[in-house]
Amino acid sequence: GKSGTVYFKKGRSYAAWDSLLGNSSLMPAHKVAGQNFNNLWQDSIDIASGPFKFQSWQKGTQLTIVKNAAFKAGPAAKLDRIVFRYIAGASEFQALRSGEADVMEPQAQIQIVDFYNDSKFKVQAGQGYQWEHLDFQQGEKAHPALKKKFVRQAIIQGINRAQIREVLYVKTGLVRDPKLLPVLQSHIFKPFEKDYVPAFAKWKFSQRNVIALLKKNGCTGGPDTPSASNSKIFSCPGVGSLEIAFTTTSGNPLRALTFEIIQRQLKSVGILFTPRFISPAVLFGGGVLTGSDWQAVLFTFLGSPSSSATFFSIGGCGGDQNYGNACNQKVSKLLQKAQFTPDAADRAELLHAAEKIMAEDVFSIPLFARPTWVLNSNKVKGPVRNPTNQSTTWNTEVWRVS
Structure with missing residues (x-):
């Protein structure tokens, strides 16, 4: 076959070049030239470069791939076909038990605990490149209070993240x-990565500090001391009442419980989060998240080992995943420079400098780098948990059914 040479230019070399090769595929020019890439394969995919190829798609129900007989670049697939079924919420666990499904990669849910000691199933769990975070909108639809740094700093001190972890993940046995779930103190690096620095650890849980900070900035009407039965909500100069809409996905019991704990913690110090639960399809696919139509939002980003190098897209001014419209020019310049700094040590220094400022701004609160799980029927051999955004299907060519 043909070969080519790639040149890296000083100051212009993209730090995450390896992810471009690892996460993307070369496309045949005669298929993509002059086409709208976003719409090209909305209904079917007529090319394949791996052990499987597209067969059919029943929108909203299932997608089927079959063995690609033309694939010669590696081992042939052991299975004739794989069917991906769309099963929402707790029903996916029922489907696994009934045999309707064989393999699943669920979000963190309490139902996983039931499978740990069931000999009919294999459960794999471990640390992953996904992190739960609470973001504060800074765009046109922002709550005026969330544009005040002192309010955001009050909120992070009013949330006991360690308690959330203990109640929802540890005590439930999930x-x-x-050690798999320390409180996350960085957005850019995960606790298991060597460059992890706990920049957000400066903010300790302190309800008294919250009240003192709000009063120092002229806020009135709230409690003088923290109380679980408090009903007084602070109002601050120029921004009004600290009553903020909290958006997250519906149909997810763990997220609902997370909200309830955060709501209780903050209400006791005079900040009220009100619930706004909407379906994942609407939040992620209906333009709510990407259209910045929220005040505070809780969701999970999926990443990979190269995510730190590309963090500009999330934390930089105008980044394509900066849905909260947060913008600190100094941070943005550091993140942009990091994108084009191939040396890992030099890049980490830039990212640490950026995150130190981000921790002071508190445009977003990191919660946890959540573990990932893979559950499968024992009759299916081969699935291996992948902690990155490549997911469990990375090695489907070796899967087999006994």
Whole structure:
């Protein structure tokens, strides 16, 4: 076959070049030239470069791939076909038990605990490149209070993230080893990465500090001391009442419980989060998240080992995943420079400098780098948990059914 040479130019070399090769595929020019890439394969995919190829798609129901007989670049697939079924919420666990499904990669849910000691199933769990975070909108639809740094700093001190972890993950048995789920103190690096620096650890849980900070900035009407029965909500100069809409996905019991704990914690110090639960299809696919139509939002980003190098897209001014419209020019310049700094040590220094400022701004609160799970029937051999955004299907060519 043909070969080519790639040149890296000083100051212009993209730091995450390896992810471009690892996460993307070369496309045949005669298929993509002059086409709208976003719409090209909306209904079917007539090309394949791996052990499987597209067969059919029943929108909203299932997608089927079959063995690609033309694939010669590696081992042939052991299975004749794989069917991906769309099963929402807790029904996916029922489907696995009934045999309607064989393999699943669920979000964190309490139902996973029931499978740990069931000999009919295999459960794999471990740390992953996904992190739960609470973002504060800074765009046109922002709550005026969330544009005040002192309010955001009050909120992070009013949330006991360690308690959320203990109640929802440790005591329920969902996370068997608490070391798998430390409180996350960075957006850019995960606790298991060597360059992890706990920049957000400067903010300790302190309800008294919250009240003192709000009063210092002229806020009135709230409690003088923290109280679980408090009903007084602070109002601050120029921004009004600290009553803020909290958006997250519906149909997810763990997210609902997370909200309830955060709501209780903040209400006791005079900040009220009100619930706004909407379906994942609407939040992520209906333009709510990407259209910045929220005040505070809780969701999870999926990433990979190269995510730190590309964090500009999330934390930089105008970044394509900066849905909260946060913008600190100094941070943005550091993140932009990091994108084009191939040396890992030099890049980490830039990212640490950026995150130190981000931790002071508190445009977003990191919660946890959530573990990932893979559950499968014992009759299916081969699935191996992948902690990156490549997901469990990365090695489907070796899967087999006994």
